[in-house]
Amino acid sequence: MTQTVALSRRSFLVASMAGGAVLTLDASVVLAAASATAPADVLNAFVRINADNTVTIGAKNPEIGQGVKVMLPMLIAEEMDLAWEQVRIEQTDADEKLYGPQVAGGSSATPRNWIPMRQVGAAAREMLVMAAAKKWGVDPATLSTASGTVVQTSSGKTATFASLAKDAAAQTPPDLAKVTLKDPAAFKIIGTSKPGVDVPKIVKGEPLFGIDTRVPGMVHGAVVKCPAHGGTVASFDDAGVKAIPGVLGVVAVNSGFVPEGKADTLVIVADSWWKASKAREKLAVKWDDTAVTSFSTAKYEIDAAKLIAGTPQTSVFKAGDPDAALAKAAKVVTADYEYPFLAHASLEPQNCTGLFKDGKLELWAPSQAPAGGRAETAKFCGLTPDDLTIHLTRIGGGFGRRLLNDYMVIAGQVAKAMPGKPVKVLFDRTDDFRHDFYRPAGWHRLTAGLGADGALVALKDHFATFGADGKPVRAAQMSPGEYPAPVVPNVDLGVSYMATNLATGWLRAPSSNAMAFVFQSFLDEVAEAAGLDLPELMRRTLGEPREIPGERAKFHTGRARGVIDAVCKTAGWKGREKGRGFGFYFSHLGYFAEVVDISMADGALKVDKVWVAGDIGAHVINPLNAMNQAHGCVIEGLGQAMVGQKIVQEAGAITADNFGDFALMRIDAAPREIAVEFVKTDFPPTGLGEPALPPVIPALANAIYSLTGKRHRRLPLEVV
Template sequence: MTVAAGLSRRSFLVASLAGGAVLTLDASIALAAPQAEMAADVLNAFVRINADNTVTIGAKNPEIGQGVKVMLPMLIAEEMDLAWDQVKIEQTDADEKRFGPQVAGGSTATPRNWLPMRQVGAAARQMLVAAAAKKWGVDPAGLSTANGAVLHAASGRSVTYASLAKDAASQPAPDLAKVALKDPARFSIIGKSKPGVDVPAIVRGQPLFGIDTRLTGMLHAAVVKCPAHGGTVASFDDAAVKAIPGVVAVLAVNSRLVPEGRQDTLLIVADSWWKASQAREKLAVKWDDAAVSGFSTAGYEAAAAKLIAAPAQVSLFKAGNADTAIAGAAKVVKADYDYPFLAHATLEPQNCTALFQDGKLEIWAPSQAPAGGRADTAKFCGLSPEDLTIHLTRIGGGFGRRLMNDYMVIAGQAAKALPGKPVKVLFDRTDDLRHDFYRPAGWHRFTAGLDETGALVALKDHFVTFGKDGKAIRAADLAPTEFPGPVLPNVDFGTSYLETNLATGWLRAPTSNAMAFVFQSFLDEVAEAAGLDLPELMRRTLGEPREVPGGRVPFHTGRARGVIDAVCRTAGWKGRKKGRGFGFYFSHLGYFAEVVDLSIADGVVRIDKVWVAGDVGSQIINPVNALHQVQGATIEGIGQALVNQKIEQENGAVTAGNFGDYSPIRIDAVPREIAVEWVKTDFAPTGLGEPALPPVIPAIANAIYSITGKRHRRLPLEML
């Protein structure tokens, strides 16, 4: 599948001459030549050819550790026929009108950009070849390229890209849909491991992240929020705070989580963040929180127990007649599963720096979705989106949290209230954990029917989740096409809704991180009742290789079977075995199957090894980074399965205050080995940030059952 990137031919290759020394194919170019490279030629919105025949390539998407800052330039460099040691990489600013979608989320960078980035490289190469052909008076068909040079084999001549760049601008802009792309058999960069461009600076502790932003005369803002989510400011007394030397202002702003005209965030702005943070103790605030202070974890549990025992409020998907099929089934399997709210717990807490002057707002933001932040910040600051300049900083962990941009909206309002002074807004760890956009909790009641042969013939799921007005809130939904629903003759998926005051959002492998656990764990129960192991039940249920329509993209049973067979082969799976568990999931266009080997000593689970097989299409663009993405996702899934990660509420407020209350996975809990195998198929490449995470959670749960004989149907998998 290819997702359109929204980049026009003109946005790549509009030819114009800018000031003689700098040649640009986009008059509003972002990659303007820096002072050290004033002899450079900007070839298009992504490419600057330097006088020494190195080429600076712009990386347009936010970098959150997923390696996109290297991967996207690799696509351009490949089609330009560059040697990798000629390539320099710069982070672009946020500007979707020039660069198309700039999002780090949903594992979309590869499917969105696989063709467009290659096309821009090929278009640049075509124009350089045309310039050389004109210079030599030869047919372009007789020319070739290699290592940043155009070659004419017949005459033995060659010329560097740097020598041709100015002449290339006079060539007609190619139609991007028609430029010739390389045969993958000729790839010299794609498919070869390239290290992260920022790694040396990170190791040396050089400033790259949003939290590192330092500007002359910068002020610092600490946040004060209502403990109960959704509470707003009724009144506040800031006299004691303003009496502290160095405190500049106390501001009331809207983080966009409450209606316009209300304020839910107070900012103490001072000449140091520590001073601003300490001053919070002296701020007297009255909150309007009566409508949101009644929510609690215990309340959700009690309400969910009542709802799940009643008929579902809303039907999500029905096929055949599940009730009739279950009533006539040879065997019936029933089980309840649930999972908690989760926080993102990014290592770098939320932050943003903004400067307002001359009616314009300049922002330095570690945002995963800067376009959304631009629109929201402009709205709450009373500005036009065009009045904002957004510099993308490297992000110290996102996992979906930085899609929400509340930190940008807050910083923009602070800067506008204090024109001419840069203001950095910084959450501390407690702020970050207690005012997140959480992965929603959920409860499932499953019923399955098996026929006399052990075939799964019916499945029901009553899903209790969070919603309002008959619809799920953000990230709390169940897809009607959830496997195995679309391949079964009798299915009934229904849902019922609870209310919550918590803001919810997408967490790495959103919804999939929960659904894989409940569905694959329950299917392991079904497989056991059928006298099978889970891989064999999956094979029989998948049936013949085919595309199953429905949902945003079709589900391919053959690709699912491919990764199941591959991981069973590499792990030496021979059926049920103590200490071993299996899980599969299709998530964010990727098919992944995983086998976990674990042991238990003194009630502590130790993951010994994880085998992973993944199908993300025909190409692994940057193998070393792909390996790291899969290993990192697997480790994060292990943390969600086994570590004390659950967000709880009392009186509308989140109780976790630091990593002692909500722990990230520790090094000693990481398996000795995570072995990864790629199953390459004839499909366009897709992303890797998320799809490897979900299967490891049910694989762990199923492995624990294999040792203890006890099903753990609630996350985290606490050993009792």
């Protein structure tokens, strides 16, 4: 299960601030009665009550377009009993000691913060009520709140939160575990649609992103990296570069990918990025890369074919006796599936700005995981984590790429090499494509056995991917609970590993984006062999509603069936029809089932409509943003499946230069309509940045089969 943030009364701190009183609840919430002269950009922990009775709420997590910058403040504002019109939102700096976990990944923000942020708001409200009760000499139970005001209905007395903030700071802090949270029936903010706070600024082109960072006196860095991943600098001659007016120097650094003591990145620093970039042509570098130039896409294909034809090196999950069950099966279905390496292709290339001064390092970083970046950057810069200040900028696309902080590590070392000068390090598009942390490729040989009654009685998968010493590389894992393994009596999920020099990483809905294609497409084949459609095979295989323990999360068969039934109903599913495909997946605590409708015109595939049903628990905190997230997942998933996305490697290096080599989904290829329905169930709410993506890929593949009669078992789906 996802980690939650525990707040307690024990660590409440009382402090003071110029212009007002400050109360820090477990280093997690601050009430400040700011004077009219207090700086507007000062943010203390989560809450600042302003003199005009507006309330500034700090959004602690990185914002990458998933809407968390609005969602988290909604939770606090709801329990404080504010009117949304009173709320002002500011991005906090990165400081996990003050704010708790700050990460954008794994669709974890909602399950981690659903209770803690509400407790923060409820505690703030309670202390304001206590302050009013003491001021008026009445029982706090006789008071209520509304729109940032404490009210005593019997007397007609009212007091704004701003007028009470100083007195509230003097109250005994409540036990956060015991604060009273609102009955959901009383929610006024949670469950209502709120637009993104940054949208007007983005539309106007205002500087919000890391790439927009401007610091007085700033200089610029362009990177030079070994084409073959894992190669290091043997030697370099920078005489030609230093002769260029405006070039300040060349700094050799370790990006964190190669052993300590080695350099794999050279950064040319100049008074403009264009000048630094052009100066790369004059830099003579010899690379130590002989150990990494033998890797290629063609070699992976050959090695994978040999691996899956043999015996798995290890088993990640085994139940029953699948070989015996297959020997007795009425029907046996076999198929091979595969998918390629993928890049993240974020529209904002990797960047970070650093300033080293007086032994301290200040960073402006578009990071999804700033705590990890803090630790790693401190290590490579010879500093302590407390020596770093990290300002979180808005992120122009992350999808998991910015969970890895090489850009922070590089910028920190360059800044330290040029003390007193702010340095912005910026990858260009080719740098970004060729030095990503890629979604690993994979190959699967699957076998399923059906009983005489059409029941799925056995399943085997031999999965070939990348790893060393019997362990997968980052993001190449297959979960022991990979569906349908938990609900099949006889299962063997086996894995074999081969080497790669590529850096790998998590891509939106990691593992799930590939496994859903493999298993749901294969199950569609199994269903056809059983004389069923995929939804019906799923229902029969899921069985009675129950929770099944898992490695990371419990799987609830009833919730899975709920979304299957919902999407089939809304889409008018009638079984196998031409041009329609179905897919289901449980990913990041969310249950999603999807139907894709397609057509062909002049040999071109068109996605006409996608139907989505999702179960993310009892509450959809921000319906507008939830709809946007579901739409974005569908479009990105279709892009992975159908527009030729794959990363090709030759001689240890990636060949992609730009979007011409790795196309993103275009408007004319997007579905004409995406219909989304949320199935509410009596479970805590979960995240939505990822779980709607995986099912659309097999749903599309299954739709293509239904329309053309050709089964596509390899991504991207090359439909001709």
